[in-house]
Amino acid sequence: MEAGGIQALQMVFLLLLLFVVAFGALARKLATPYPIVLVLAGLLLSFVPGTPKVTLHPDVIFFVVLPPLLYSAAWLTSWREFSYNLVSILFLAFGLVLFTVFGVAAVAPWFFPGFDWRMGFVLGAVVAPTDAIAATSIAKRVGLPKRIVDVLEGESLVNDASGLLALEFGIAMLVRGETATISTGLARLVYLTTAGLAVGLLMGVIVNWVEERIDHGPVEIGLSIMVPYAAYLLADSIHASGVLSVVACGLYLSRKSSSFFSPSVRLQAWAVWDSLTFILNGLVFVLIGLQLPNVLQGIRDHSLRELLLYGSIFSALLIALRVFWVFPGAYAANLIRRRVLHQKEPLPPARQIFIVGWTGMRGVISLAAAIALPQTLANGEPMAQRDLIIFLTFSVILVTLVLQGLTLPPLVRALGLAVAGGRNTEEEQARRIVLEAALGHLKTVRAGTAVP
Secondary structure (H helix, E strand, C coil), rough: CCHHHHHHHHHHHHHHHHHHHHHHHHHHHHHCCHHHHHHHHHHHHHCCCCCCCCCHHHHHHHHHHHHHHHHHHHHCCCCCCCCCCCCHHHHHHHHHHHHHHHHHHHHHHCCCCCCCHHHHHHHHHHHHHHHHHHHHHHHHCCCCCHHHHHHHHHHHHHHHHHHHHHHHHHHHHHHHCCCCHHHHHHHHHHHHHHHHHHHHHHHHHHHHHHCCCCCHHHHHHHHHHHHHHHHHHHHCCCCHHHHHHHHHHHHHHHHHHHHHCHHHHHHHHHHHHHHHHHHHHHHHHHHHHHHHHHHHHHHCCCHHHHHHHHHHHHHHHHHHHHHHHHHHHHHHHHHHHHHCCCCCCCCCCCHHHHHHHCCCCCCCHHHHHHHCCEEEEECCCCCCCCCHHHHHHHHHHHHHHHHHHHHHHHHHHHCCHHHHHHHCCHHHHHHHHHHHHHHHHHHHHHHCCCCC
């Protein structure tokens, strides 16, 4: 590569990083979740003359950006809460994904020219996964009940795997003309899940064994950065789910970290990972906004008015599908949790269920999946409507992030949910018990050392 090319790449990266830092600070000042601000900023920047053309490459997203972000999200997720809410999470991560895919497959041919049910199936699989960072960062900022945040976090950790599996079957049907069967799908799902989880847990056991034998901050932090990539690539090499592998590894090591991380190393690791995840997320959301010229470049047979209409219809369809699913899904999940698992969990009120339905923000995984679609079919013919799929995906990301993200805080306040559950009462109770025990111990020590 020529030196000029490297220098140009460095300049673009520095400008993007400066952009992330500046608008991240602005988002904090405006008390607005930074994904929304950065996407809008990138979108505005794309209209500025002379802005460098930056193409979002799918392999960079799937193999460079996704593993550490998933690992960080899994590390911050409580295994206790994840396992306790597993049924509710699975109804969203698998049930809702399947409902979205088939819903879009059924409706798309009625609204979008040139679409058949197979093209709609692919489109549904592309946009089915929600974004892990956008929904939870917004939910935490507005003070949603912890129960809702836990379910949203768990959903976004798992539904990437189910969405990408559905996309795999959709491409097989559309591009190669294969016929998917229920038995084939279940067999592939079982292998994808079990092999991915096994690889992640095996990686976690190995790393735990190594970590217990070293106590050096930079070495342990370097190892922690390497782990998600190793787990993802190892699972991907055997055609298992890299997403589930990273999630399983992160959940396992997070639970074990209290035994191998010293307090000083833990503080160093938190600082490094906080900065790393902010930079990666910031770059991703800015790049999403910058993709508009690239998205519009390949669409020449539709007017701007038609494109805006298609984007609005499709965004409304996805929001409606999610809201429609969450109510029966929540009732069914609660029934299983009470009758089968014997969890004394009351049925969530309708306003909480609606908020879960309103937090279906899409992100970079959907856009990367759309861009990664093949340009030609197995017979050499161009893949019809590929550019329109990319545009519809971009529209959904923009609408769900901005519209739902900005309306979520006032909606939560209007429904009275921020007041009802904004605080983590379990954590406060645990802290109170620890403080009372410490004070009691100090009193005992003081009484024992007092001079009679």
